Amino acid sequence: MRATLIYGAGDIRVEDVPDPVLHEPTDALVRVLRSCICGSDLWPYGSRPASEQGDRIGHEFLGVVEDTGADVSGLKAGDVVVAPFVWADNTCDFCREGLQTSCRHGGFWGANGVDGGQGEAVRVPQAQGTLVKLPVGEDSALLPSLLSLSDVFPTGHHCAVTAGVGPRTTVTVIGDGAVGLCAVLAAKRLGAEQIILMGRHQGRTDLGRDFGATDVVAERGEEGVAKVLELTGGDGTHAVLECVGLRPAIETAFAVARSGGTVSRVGAPQYPEVPMGFEEFRRNVTLTGGIAPARAYIEELLPDVLAGEVEPGRVFDTVIGLDEVPAGYRAMADRTALKVLIRP
């Protein structure tokens, strides 16, 4: 079969790889219907050291079960399923607490002999715990939004939930990438009163307005902070959803958080330290969030997606075939694409 590998910064290749086979009785084989490129794929795309041997890449996919191991129940060939971006048994103590990203028997796609999602098929470890069956056909018009349940929509939702977003909450979302836009959508769905989106790409912030942003702040740094404070009577917002992962974003996040408020971050931090000294202490500001346990949220978000009440799939503005994946990475890195959908 064909699959995507990364050989170094800027070096993405689609190659022939061995067809996946069942290794463990808890495995399933899934033929990929839709995959996509994640903002977090751009970190290795920007910085991975070059090597002779490539690594499989991609962690978001939706597909059709082709075969299951002897210990897998509840799934059968022909089922349409979505996979969260971390695989997990969904039964250990961490999974039961809703933290499947810390599963005692789970792991990441594209690592330690596990396939990546940007290919024609995937061997899914811990399939019964990992995969969620979708009541749709292979040709459903909902596939893009259902694929977003793999990562980007639950990640935005995790950001909003851990920040305590609910009715009467004021929210700032930092970042107009696909995760930031899904954070807007999640905050709206949870009943937030005011949603200020900080972003400067108008096509994206326009979608953010469609998703529920009440205000858009295009300024950055001190100017951006001043704008958010102006929009909130000088106080900042109860919740700040940091969907970037860079140091200026987390600095802005604390500056626009209301006293007693919460900053949640879901952009993988590209910084080792966080500016939380006496001032944040005096104002009782919390920092929460982290890598989103997408699996914990799929069943909760699925009905609204199926009903068309939310359309997170609108973040996909570019659709490509598998052989175009290298161009897809370039488009996302150059910001000519918001988020790229792959039809293998």
Next chain:
Amino acid sequence: MRATLIYGAGDIRVEDVPDPVLHEPTDALVRVLRSCICGSDLWPYGSRPASEQGDRIGHEFLGVVEDTGADVSGLKAGDVVVAPFVWADNTCDFCREGLQTSCRHGGFWGANGVDGGQGEAVRVPQAQGTLVKLPVGEDSALLPSLLSLSDVFPTGHHCAVTAGVGPRTTVTVIGDGAVGLCAVLAAKRLGAEQIILMGRHQGRTDLGRDFGATDVVAERGEEGVAKVLELTGGDGTHAVLECVGLRPAIETAFAVARSGGTVSRVGAPQYPEVPMGFEEFRRNVTLTGGIAPARAYIEELLPDVLAGEVEPGRVFDTVIGLDEVPAGYRAMADRTALKVLIRP
């Protein structure tokens, strides 16, 4: 009257100052029955630049109302009252959210013309919101525990509450000072299953065991972390209560936090940055806490103190008169005293 002033690092003096008088109709005058020295008083005691003019100091006191302004209702001369360590109107939006430390009309003792607590009397601004009436006489044996409601017990409680301590929670408390011990007491009161106290002063950790610590770890740094992990099956604890405020303490806190867990800090941070990079993100570790809104918790904690079900006043191991306050500071700085009670 006599009151305590700080003139510089190590320079504490008890001097004659003008008797307080009512300035605003929202003021009350309180004759101080008991005051005390706080671990946080040791920061200026250790580092304040020397000056010709001293500043009033002390922010924990309990006393008798002597007079009230025209706008103060619910309080009258003769009432025994306790003051939280930040004064507040208790009616603004922040106060209604339980964040009286961010009150829109509040402030700190010993600053901007407001008296400090380590003196014979205090003019109390926003008296109706600030003071809590206590149903005891001036000679009650409960005064030390009731005085602890001013700061140290609610501070430990805030740490435990914001860290999410409850039944089935495992807890690490870092620091065996008076706040750390009160955090142990608060965690026990909230039903924590396991309470590991990190501290190396045996007299203090023995009191910690009395307060509910199930384990004591005397080691520090990596050795201490290894011990806590050993006591928790390698996982760390759900809640980590950081009651010190120094960089090694917050580093230890993250290292002993379970994935998905919460670090709460109530020791005023003597560091500008917090080590929360990718590893804490991957493990979904939260940092919360801050300066404790003691006022928010006094009514909740008071009944247990009155019933003798908790005895936070046991943290006072030294009792002095007002003229001995300079020696009291020395004793706390030298760690020969855990916490010093003052009878003016």
